[in-house]
Amino acid sequence: MAEIFDHDLFVIGGGSGGVRAARIAAAEYGANVALAEQYRMGGTCVIRGCVPKKLMVFASGYGAAMEDARSYGWDVAAGGFDWPAFRARLDAELDRLEAVYRAGLSGAGVTVHDCRAVVEDAHSVRLATGEVLRAKHILIATGGHPFVPDLAAGVEVLTSNDIFKLDSLPESVLIVGGGFIACEFACILNGLGVKVTQYYRGEQILRGFDGEARGHIAEAMRANGVNLHVGTDVLEMQRAGGATLVRSTDGREAVFEKVVYATGRVPNTGGLGLESAGVTMGRRGEVVVDEWSQTGVPSIYAVGDVTDRINLTPVAIREGHAFADTVFGARPTRADHQLVASAVFTQPELGTVGLSEEDAAAERPIEVYETSFRPMQSAFAGRPDRVMMKLIVCARSRKVIGCHIVAPGAGEMIQLAAIAIKMGATKEDFDRTVAVHPTLAEELVTLRKPVRSA
Numbered sequence: 001m002a003e004i005f006d007h008d009l010f011v012i013g014g015g016s017g018g019v020r021a022a023r024i025a026a027a028e029y030g031a032n033v034a035l036a037e038q039y040r041m042g043g044t045c046v047i048r049g050c051v052p053k054k055l056m057v058f059a060s061g062y063g064a065a066m067e068d069a070r071s072y073g074w075d076v077a078a079g080g081f082d083w084p085a086f087r088a089r090l091d092a093e094l095d096r097l098e099a100v101y102r103a104g105l106s107g108a109g110v111t112v113h114d115c116r117a118v119v120e121d122a123h124s125v126r127l128a129t130g131e132v133l134r135a136k137h138i139l140i141a142t143g144g145h146p147f148v149p150d151l152a153a154g155v156e157v158l159t160s161n162d163i164f165k166l167d168s169l170p171e172s173v174l175i176v177g178g179g180f181i182a183c184e185f186a187c188i189l190n191g192l193g194v195k196v197t198q199y200y201r202g203e204q205i206l207r208g209f210d211g212e213a214r215g216h217i218a219e220a221m222r223a224n225g226v227n228l229h230v231g232t233d234v235l236e237m238q239r240a241g242g243a244t245l246v247r248s249t250d251g252r253e254a255v256f257e258k259v260v261y262a263t264g265r266v267p268n269t270g271g272l273g274l275e276s277a278g279v280t281m282g283r284r285g286e287v288v289v290d291e292w293s294q295t296g297v298p299s300i301y302a303v304g305d306v307t308d309r310i311n312l313t314p315v316a317i318r319e320g321h322a323f324a325d326t327v328f329g330a331r332p333t334r335a336d337h338q339l340v341a342s343a344v345f346t347q348p349e350l351g352t353v354g355l356s357e358e359d360a361a362a363e364r365p366i367e368v369y370e371t372s373f374r375p376m377q378s379a380f381a382g383r384p385d386r387v388m389m390k391l392i393v394c395a396r397s398r399k400v401i402g403c404h405i406v407a408p409g410a411g412e413m414i415q416l417a418a419i420a421i422k423m424g425a426t427k428e429d430f431d432r433t434v435a436v437h438p439t440l441a442e443e444l445v446t447l448r449k450p451v452r453s454a
Contacts, residue, residue, distance in 0.1 A: 005135055007034045008135065012142055015042065016317050042098050056090075083192070157237075190226050190347075205221075223384065269285045287307050339354055353402070367453050
């Protein structure tokens, strides 16, 4: 006798990956799908990540833009930044986007449960209401959350999640961490007029990115007013009136109105019942999956940040879509995790795809093509900003295996460069491409001689 299920698919998590999987499975392949989300639809990216952060990046750049405008002849003056007015518009935009996500699920025929769900066994999900539902397949797409160390216990600290909900901007802030989230918010808050100090225990910020690009951004952040200290960590914290007294490992002692921890993120798997169901978990609590996003329990899959593969929203979307194609569309599809471009929205931005110089040199003989210069727009305004562009070329195949751009609009440029590199373009293909002048991006096709080989 065939087993009876309430649904073909039950998705736990309403972020980008889970919503894409649910919608494709239901709308394109006719699956009976349900989804549970305990907070807000849209997940980290839409509600407390990429989207509100990028809007804050835009907001933080207008002060400097108005200064530049005066150099270009405009009679303008910046008044004070109205955080409550900006936040009201931000909240309204996030409400709109959440409604779009919900409408997409509803239009696809997905049943939505606005509550927490946990896994009971290979085919059963228990809702916070107490209801137990049976599904032929279960997809875990619960994302991740900011990590805060035990040192911060008992002290009021913020995470990136909290910054979007501040009632007012602090006068001073300490940001602890050196990853892209820490660096982005250091630049954002600095641009909005907050006195920003940043501590990172490592030797240089943005670990894992190209070494020269990391150094270039660190210098630019300091030049723009961020009080950045590397090789420095928090030793002790205690409340001091309405602020926080922080003692650091380098002997420094300072008081900050707010302390923000941006020391990484961990998968949202606590209390989900996965281990009891037989799912293998990794060292950091991530769900271990194969190339098809399938766990060791055949009926349970996982996509997105909860798997701790490449923690980027577009990757989660690709994984969710590939899952639906494979399981419900009879179209076996693996998500491609090779040559995934990314951007760090510091000021200036970093766009990157492929290997860093350090990683490439450890694998094969390479040539490095590079330039650094003052861009026309900021040079005219009298600012000292510098752009950096770098291509890593395999000396044997001549393929471009890495591209790193530190510049305004680097995120936009790297998306297009990534297409060529994904297609296997050689350095000679770049050389044959006629430059668009005058632009920053033209430098990518006018780098004629390597600056070094390794």
